[in-house]
Amino acid sequence: MAVKKPFLKIQCTVCKTTNYFAKKTKAMAEKKLELKKYCSKCRKTTPHKETKK
Secondary structure, eight states, X not given: OOOOOOEXXXXXXXXXXXXXXXXXXXXXXXXXOEEEEEETXXXXXXXXXXXXX
């Protein structure tokens, strides 16, 4: 049976709101995910980091 990959919470580093959810691949497993995404609360593009579950 296949193992499902867990979802990650991606949180804005400026206002600390959780805006996005993603899945991680094996290639990305070692590092914490960090992306520039749009935050609806800040109303601008800010860095977002992976959080604990």
